[in-house]
Amino acid sequence: MTLTETQITKTIDARGMACPGPLMTLIGAIRAGAVGDTFAVLSSDAGSKTDIPAWTTKAKHELIEVRSGDGYSTFIVRKAH
Amino acid sequence: MDARIVILGGGVGGTLAANILVGRLGHAATVTVVDPTGMHAYQPGFLYVALGQANGRWLGRDERTLLDKKVDLVIEIAERIDPVARTVRFASGGSIAYDYLILATGSRTVPEQVPGFIGAGQEFYSLTGALRLREELRRFKGGRILIGVTGIPYKCPPAPVEFTLMLEDQLRRRGLRDRSEVTLLSPLNRAFTVEAASKLVQPIMEKRGIKLSTFFNVDAVDPTRGIVSSIEGEEAAYDLLVLVPPHRGQTVIDASGLGDAGGWVPTDRNTLQHKQYERIYTIGDATDLPISKSGSTAHFQASIVASRIASLVKGQAPSATYEGRVMCFLETGDRRATTLRFDYAHPPVPPRPAVIWHAAKWMFNRMYWHTIPQGRVP
Numbered sequence: 024m025t026l027t028e029t030q031i032t033k034t035i036d037a038r039g040m041a042c043p044g045p046l047m048t049l050i051g052a053i054r055a056g057a058v059g060d061t062f063a064v065l066s067s068d069a070g071s072k073t074d075i076p077a078w079t080t081k082a083k084h085e086l087i088e089v090r091s092g093d094g095y096s097t098f099i100v101r102k103a104h
Numbered sequence: 105m106d107a108r109i110v111i112l113g114g115g116v117g118g119t120l121a122a123n124i125l126v127g128r129l130g131h132a133a134t135v136t137v138v139d140p141t142g143m144h145a146y147q148p149g150f151l152y153v154a155l156g157q158a159n160g161r162w163l164g165r166d167e168r169t170l171l172d173k174k175v176d177l178v179i180e181i182a183e184r185i186d187p188v189a190r191t192v193r194f195a196s197g198g199s200i201a202y203d204y205l206i207l208a209t210g211s212r213t214v215p216e217q218v219p220g221f222i223g224a225g226q227e228f229y230s231l232t233g234a235l236r237l238r239e240e241l242r243r244f245k246g247g248r249i250l251i252g253v254t255g256i257p258y259k260c261p262p263a264p265v266e267f268t269l270m271l272e273d274q275l276r277r278r279g280l281r282d283r284s285e286v287t288l289l290s291p292l293n294r295a296f297t298v299e300a301a302s303k304l305v306q307p308i309m310e311k312r313g314i315k316l317s318t319f320f321n322v323d324a325v326d327p328t329r330g331i332v333s334s335i336e337g338e339e340a341a342y343d344l345l346v347l348v349p350p351h352r353g354q355t356v357i358d359a360s361g362l363g364d365a366g367g368w369v370p371t372d373r374n375t376l377q378h379k380q381y382e383r384i385y386t387i388g389d390a391t392d393l394p395i396s397k398s399g400s401t402a403h404f405q406a407s408i409v410a411s412r413i414a415s416l417v418k419g420q421a422p423s424a425t426y427e428g429r430v431m432c433f434l435e436t437g438d439r440r441a442t443t444l445r446f447d448y449a450h451p452p453v454p455p456r457p458a459v460i461w462h463a464a465k466w467m468f469n470r471m472y473w474h475t476i477p478q479g480r481v482p
Contacts, residue, residue, distance in 0.1 A: 033364075036373070037394040039428055039448030043261045044297040048394035050321055051256030054335065055366050066449075070299055077293055081319045082336045 029087060029099055032060040038067040038095050045098075046074045052101050053084060060102045062089065067095040075100070107133040107302060107417040110192060110202035112182050112356070114139030114167040115147075117388035117402030118208030124410035127479070133417055135175050140180040142167050145231065146472055148399060151435075154228035154237040155270050158469075163231060170477040182209075185360040186473040187381040204383050204413045207369055208406070209356060211259060211389040211397060213349040218254045218327030225347040228267065229259065241274070247343030249444025250332060253291045253382065255350025257368075259364040259389060259397045262444070264288065264348055265296050265305055266435040271346075272312050273437035283386065286313075289320040289332070289340060298444060301434060301454045308457070310434055322347060351384060351397070353390055368392035373448075374425040375410050385409045396430045403476060404429040430437040433465040441465050 035052060037045035045066035052062050064075065072089070075098045079086040087099040109125055111118045114137050125135045144167045152158035168177055181195035185205065185233040193199045213229050215221040226240055227233040251268045267461070268288045275281045288295060288309070294302040295309060295316055323335045325345065332347075333339045345393055353367025363369050364380065370379040371391040378384035387409055388402030395401060405426055412422035428448030434457075437440045441461035475481050 035394055036372060039445045040394045041432065041451045042297050042396045042444065043257060043394065045394070047256050047261070047297050050291055051366075054255060054321070073294060078319055082321075 026082055029061055031063045031099070032056065034063040034065070036065045038065050041068070044068065045071045046078055049075065049098070049100060050078065050082075053082075053100070056102050058104060062100050062102075064098045064100065066098065067096055071096060071098065106131070108201060108203045109133050109135045109206070109413060109417075110200055110204075111135070111137045111206040111208055112139075112185075113137075113208035113210055113388075113390075114142070114144055114171075114191065115208060115210050115388065115402065116399045116476060117406040118206065119144065119167065119170050120403060120479055121206055121208065121387065121406040121410045122158070122175045123172045123477065123479050124407055126172045128410065128414040130174075130228050135176055136174035136178055137167070137171065138178045138180055138182055138194075138200065139167055140179070140181045142177065144170055146469075146479070148260070149469060150228045150231060150234040151267060151270075152469070153231065153234040154241070154267070155274055156238050156241070160231055160235055165473055170473070182356045183218055185223035185356065185361060185362060185384075185436070187362065187378075187384060202383075204385070204416070206409055207357070207362075207378075207384060207386040207390050207412075208388055208402065209390045211352040212220055212354055214352050215254075215347075215349040217350050218322070218324060218347070220327050221254065221347060221349065224325045225345045225349075227347055227349050228263075229349055240344065241271075244280070244284075244344055246280050246419070248285045248287070249344045249346065250287050250289055250342040250343060251346045252289035252320065252332060253348045254322045255348070256291060256321075257366075257394075257397055258348045258351050260432070261297055261396055261398075262301075262432060262434040264290075267346065268314060269305070269308065269312075270435055272314050281313075285315065287315040287317055287340065289317045289322060291319070291321045293318045293355065294481065296434075298454070299441065300452060301444060303444060304454060305434070305436060312437075314420060330345075341373040351389075359391065364392055366392075373428070375412065375422075376405055376426055377411070383411065395428060396432065398432055399454060399476075400429075400431045403481075404431075407479070407482070433461060435462065435465065
């Protein structure tokens, strides 16, 4: 499934937001969301490229896609359980 | 007719916005603050109360004493906002009409949403919780202490790290350190969300023997086994459990259909206007912006919103925009602290923890009542 085909439940524009930051905000959204909800996180923080996939794997959610360009990355994550 | 500006919430953001607006507009507007209690709390002080370093008495003031005399203060519970009719209805049955509305309603904690939290977990996000934790710590004679986070977003992102470092300091001073194990359960893969700050804090934790458990987002507490579990599927045992409770937006936001699933108000990151209703602005904790829920955020946003509304009332195009400015201190124990200053374009570059930043924070704590609500600090 690609970015354009995925139904996004909520987009989190965390570009330039150092604190609490993109991953923390994603964790909050996943905690509050329902199983199957899909979140798009926009991050300009270089650390997100390792942090977001690492947490998604550890917490057993699904990282559907990562797209980079224009000075930021977009992470599509689905709440799996 | 004078413009009617209504501000819901008499915390730092609402009070400052009201004072700036009457200063800019004089008699061209009526400015009304609606607050459920009429008392203003200095919430950053709760941390110090919990650690026995502050007296709870100096954390509250009568809101009237902080407001310009031209501001009208209404002590009512706002129950429902009608963004089309532009009215706010009170729980008592009355209502107030507005031309511009500022939501400065803050957040509320909902520990009841975490199984086992109430009764087993301590917290310092309310004055009562901080006083209770202080007494629990006075009785503490050693054991395993866990500090964790049960929901995101929460107020003051550095607070769990600060509490951990300051608590370890206290245990050392009381001669209890050898009999105690202190562990920070971090929601992330490091101690703190800002990587540069983590690089300062983690070596301090290591040196002091504070344990760090990463990617541990507390999900539930089992008081009978003395165990907390995480959404990542792990467990940890405690003798004393200190948790950041989950936060939500206020019920008036939910009841009015103005917020998202968490009760946070969809807010433009630059104009701070509601994404659907242009005459509604939101500042501080109440926004859905993924930015620190802190007094400094509310402070900086209040002056932007006040400036924009003042321009509109005067028939001018508003030019002030919020660029993500936040400033906060991070206490590291041993009477030292660092500081985090950043905006959307400039990530934080915290200085090495030093006595001067701790002294600056103490000065700020003391000076707050005479400077911030009145707009004496830009």
